Each structure stands twice: as structure tokens, then as C-alpha cells.
Amino acid sequence: MERERMTGGSAAGDGLAIDGLGDVRRAPGTRVQAVTEGPVVLAVVGDCPVTEQELHAALAAVRARRWGELTRWPGSYWVVADDGRQRFVCGDLAGVRAVHYTLPGGEGAAWATQAHFLGRPLVPDLPWLAARLTVGGHHWPHRGPYEEIRLVPGGFGLLLAPGAPPQLIDISGVDAVDELREGADRFGRVLTEAVQHRVRAAGGVVGADLSGGLDSSAAVVLAADAGDVHAVTYADGYTSGEDMAFASHVAEHTGIAHTVVLGTDEQLPFSFPAGQPTGGEPVLEAAMYAMDASYLHPVRGLPLHLTGHGGDIVLDSSSACWVRLVQDGRRREAHRQVVAFARLRNTAPGPYWKALKEAADLGRSGSLERAARALERGPVTPQAAVAGWSWCRLGAGASWLTGYGRHQVSALLRQTAQDQQPELADEFDQWAVLRSAGASARGWAPYGAALGVRPVYPYLDNQVVRAAFAVPALARRGLVTYKPLLRAALPELPDWLTSRRSKGSFTAQRIAGLARHLGRLTELIASSPLADAGLIDPAAVSASLAQAARGQSAMVIADLHQLIVTCWWLSGQTTGREAAAC
Template structure:
């Protein structure tokens, strides 16, 4: 999101920090920001002292630092406020009070979303590309864009894609001003596939874990001036704060256990989450292990009380992995 006035400019990414946002600190030069570090316009020099400190103590001590000297990152849930003659200022957005309640704000939000999509489609000459997963977020964006122009909608599909999602995407794409392409993905397009095409120079942020899937979405529409994309409402509404993250881990592992037909493991994750909510010590929670499949490799998780450890191990089964977008 970008807002610009005569007094300065404000820019922010998503609350979860999925998409990175970088800015520079280069003496008296004007601040530059970009969504990819290589786009900042100068050679990237590794910050070796910081990298050594992060290896020794972890990256969470420096949430706005990057592996590159004089390059900073806007953490998830923060915005960057910049005025000429003043240093950049990070603004915490997680405590922002809503301007209206859900019922009162729904109409205003709907109008703002409509205006934003219309403006972008018209600015792009009336023809755009768009993700279309079949979910509420992408379906709404595609239909709004189709009211303002022509849309080339792309649906990603692999062996783990829900048939129900594909059916909903096809219903949306039946709109007369929507052209529909299904991009077939393989092992390299699954989350954490990290194909050889992943760009060099970007800090290892979570967006790169979906690089293969993003590339599959963009390939059919690479010649268009604008593509409407995203990763669903969770990226906008969810925050990856440390405390909330523990509950998210429990919820994700619970769902993964259900999806892979391991109800006993799911029940144990529920017990662990309940113990954590009551403030139990790390040693008092249940100890469980499971493997989430993904091609020939899976991510095994062992959870003991309030801690968890991940390890990658080979397995024969291919059930349980998945990918989805909003």
C-alpha cells in the first residue's frame, strides 16, 4: 500500500510479512524503497558482522535488518513513513484502532475495493491478468476487474489441488469477459520447492517459498501490463507475532494431522495447545511426532510442550502436502 501527500509518503506491506519491503539508509541520499532488494539500484554488499551475529543468536533480534549493508526491511505489521529532510520512521500498525465496526465499514470497504480494481484495470489499458484460485478473495477481484475490462484469469493446479476449488474457479471464469487458463504445477512449484529460477539477491523471506507457484501463475500473462495477485485474506488480516505464532503452529499442525488422516496426532496437538493456553511449562506438554508429505520428502515435526523441532526426512507416501491461494 502506498499513500503520498505533499508532506511525504507512507508505504507498507502485509501484516504477516509474507511480501518483503526494503528501503535504504545511505547517508544524505534520498530514501529508496522497493519490494525486491536488487531493485534498490546499487550493489548489494553482505553485512558480515550481522550475519555472524544472526547465526549465533537468531534473526529475531534484528527484525528490520537484512543480510545487506545499509539495506533495511519493513517488518510485517509495520509501515514506513518518510518525509523529506527526516529519517525514515517505522509505524506499528498492529495496534491501529478500526475507524468503524464490521457492519458499518463493510459498505465503505466494498466501495474502496471496487474503486481500486477499476482504477488499476483502466490504467492498464482495460486488459489485465489475475490469479483465480476459486476462493472468495481472487474470485471477487476477477469479477470486479471483468466489469472494468478484459481479464485473463490463471488458476494454478497440481495433484494436491482441491477439485472443489477448480469447480468454483471455472464458474467464475464463465463470465463473458474472462479468459481462463489452468497452469499445471509439478514438484518444483510446490511450496518450499525452491526451483533454480528463484532470484539471487532477495533475503530469504517466506514469499520465496511460493516462488515456483507464483511463476506458474505469471507465465501465461507475462505480456500483460498488470496482474492482480495475492495469497489470500490471511496475509492481510493475520499477524505473525511470536505469541500468536505458537497458536498458529498448533492450528496448522492440527489441520495437517486431520488432512493426513492422523486423528490421534491431531488430538495430541489439541492437548498441547490447551496446555500452552493455561501457561503450562514446556516440559509438561505431550510429545508428538508426525510427517507431512511433500513429493519424495516430508517435513517431520516433533512437538514437546511449548517447543518444536522440524527435520526433513524421506518417505514413500505423497499424501498431506498442499498449496492454495486466495
């Protein structure tokens, strides 16, 4: 995906013109299919098996400005369409295929698939990055890490017309069904096609992640039915034995080639080896680069590399589905399910239920306002890790803010409280986590390019996402069965796989990595632009970092991970041009 890039409008950048779209430039090697009829043009850029006949038929949708119809082919791609008066540009629902744009200037709006092709100085937006560390970036889906550069949110396209400001067009197009069974067959078909059309098109051995989890395992089983697969698994002294057992069982069941790469302390998180690309935005995977370089080496240079990334989002849902029940007036049903869920996991249902009721009563805007007031009142103590879902939880990052930082973040929260976003908890949550998964995949692109790996994310394809989100979030949230949509959609998967209820994690590796690199990480944070700008207190972070490195404060590890990769990324943003070259 790294090589597939475009610019349009008044954006700067060298490259080849797309037929019929002379002002749109593409990088050499970018895969483009384009058709024209008079002034009407349609181009599909990226991984899409659409035929020329199908593209010609879709010109009718361009003329009628039915933009969402142009996003319903399999694969992962951008669309550029022009009816002679307006131009429509969009990526995918998850945001793996991003579209960045600037607000109109003297020459109108410019857009590009990578921010550094917009021809603007890339100035990191430090208050927004601080807010992202405090409450997550999902409250600002239209913003990215740079000042004055906007991001088209996943699920939307960009409509450009002379003399008019850029307009965001909703292209999500989810056709809801009533229950799991009704949508499972369609989900199974589109997921199978998403995996297998890529394997068939590769014409040779393809690589694949095989962690032992349900998502990567299901993708590998589907891929093995369509072609030759070489799967890779990372293991070290901290790896779950259950994960390894499942990965080995899947490899034996499918008869694929399987390489287990044994990592050492050199591959622990947060090493940031010399020569690691910086990329266009901070992503959690940056901390895992040494591990990735180690275990992906055996599949370097293969036509593509399948991953299970995004499976958690489409196959499951969060406890936001129970908040939605309360919002819909179905409080007794919500309470019954929450109690059953808590008892199955030997946890007290009371605090869990209280958190969900508060979320329903406050709503999104009220929750953001409450968080803003808490920041304005003074130093914040991180909230306990209550399992219940929240619109806006102040995590450990809030406790690291200075007074100035709290003021900046509270102002951003109040501003976004007025934005048009879903007020139904399950809808808001599933789009938020989908866009987060898309950003993670998008941000890993330069790392994949450096490692000679071309990742694909079938769980994040438009049609897979639509088929999953058509099933109610409540139905995807299994009380007894983990990820019930997968079992219902692909009954041919072995029962020993779909009956797995556990999930591995890298928490132990992260704690060990924090301990190994403690001194360097403390210095990195203290010298970061976030500290220089007076947004975070390095002493407060240092105390949390030392505790986490001793294994005494596991609840802050996720926030520390985000802060560390943000500070490391900022250390590479000395100038816009240097950042663009990374």
C-alpha cells in the same frame, strides 16, 4: 514494481531526477507525479490514481508536517515530501513498497527502495537469518537480510533532517470501529475500488490468479465487473479437486477467459531452475518458480496481473484475538469462544486454551525471554504443533541450531524484547502477518519481472488495510462463517462462494518436491554459509529433511521450506555487486 525504484540522500545510483527533488533519482519508466510550490515538494511514485489537484491540496499537509495524510490515496506507492527543512519518505503499510536506509555516516543517511542502490557492500546478516528461521522475522520489523542496512517497517515513514538521526514516524492511521457491520460497507467500497480502478486504467485485458480460494475468487468477480479478465489456474496431480471446482465455477459465473495449466513433476517445488533470479531477499515463493513460470505463461505481457495475496490477513484474524480478550480481563468470554471453536473442528479445547492463557500471562517480552532461556539451556526439541497462538514459538528451526547458533539467536531475542512493539496480542499479530505478506510480495518482484508479469495486490493497499484493521480482530475471526468480513462487505458475491469454509494448500506438492530433489537440497544446506558459519547443524537438518520427504513429519515442512530458500538465496550472494545484478 521491479522497474519502479528510487534512491535519495547520499545513496549511489544512476537514474533521472524527480522535479523539485534533484538529489532523488528514479529509474527510467518509473511512474511519478510531483508538484512544487516554492521549497515545498510532494511526489507520489507508483500505482496511484491521485490527481494533480489532489496533490496540490496535499501540499498543506506537507507544510504542517501531517505526514500520514499523504498515504490515504488508493493504490500502492511511495511518497517523498520535502518542506524545505525536512524530508519525509515512506512506502505502504504492508511494506510492498520498501524503504531501506543506512545510519548516518560522513555524508548523512542514505535511503533507497532497493538495498543494492545504497552503495554499500551487501553482507548477509547470518545471525539474523538464523533467528528468522528459528522464530520468524516479525520480531525485527526494522531489519533485513543485510548487515548495517535498516528497513522502514510497514506502517512507518522515514523523516530526515540535516544534523539529526533518521526518525521513524507512525503513519498507520487506523480509525477503529466497534463492530463488523459498522466497518463492512467501507471495506467493501475501498476493496472494490482497489480492484476496479486498476482494471479500468489498464485499458485492455488484465491477468488474474484464480486458485478457487475466497481471496482470488472475490478479486476476479470484482475485476470482471470493470473489464476483461484472463484468469489462470495451476493444477497437477496433487491439487485439491475442490479448489478446481470453485475456480471453474467462478470463471463460468463471471464469463471470463480461463486457462487451467496442468503441471508435471518438473514444476514441483524446490527445483530452482537455471536462470531463476535470486532477488534481494529470501522468500518462500522462490521455491515455486518453476510452477509460476508454467501457469503464468498464458498471461505474460498483459498490463497487470491481479492476485488475492494478502486476503488472509485483512479478511481474517488469528486466535491472538482471544489472547487479547484475556488481556482485557474478558477470560470467560475468551474461554467460551475457544471451546466453541475447538468443538466445531473436533479438537480438544484444553491444550488450545492453555496455550492462549500462557500467551496472555507472559506477554511479548516475557515470551521472548522464555524462548531465549530455552535456547541457552541446550538443544531444543521442536514444540508440538499446538493450534493456540504464541508470541514466540520455537519451531523445527530451533532444533537445527548449533550451540553457537542458539547463543546468537538468544542474544537477538533478548535485545528485541526491549523494543517498542505492541504488547496487545491482536495488534502485534495483525501487523506482523501484514508485514510478512508485504515482504513476500516485495520479494517476488524480480520473479514477476523475469516472467513478464506485473503483479498487483489490492488486498495490501493502504486504504484496504486500514478499513480491515478498523474492524476488531475478534469480529473478523468467524466461528461459523469463514472470513465474515468478506460476506458482510460484498453481499453481491454469490452465496456458494462466500459460504466456502475450506482452504487449499501446497503441502502435498512440497512433500513430493522434497522427495524429488532430496540429494540436491541436502548438499545445498550442508554447503550453505549458515553451516559454514557454525550456526546450523547440517546433520540435524538432513534427518528432518529425509523424514519430511517420506511424508513422516509434516510439521517441519514450513520450517524446511524457509531454510531451503534461505540457503538457496545465500548461494547467490557471493558478492554484493553480483547479488545486486540478480
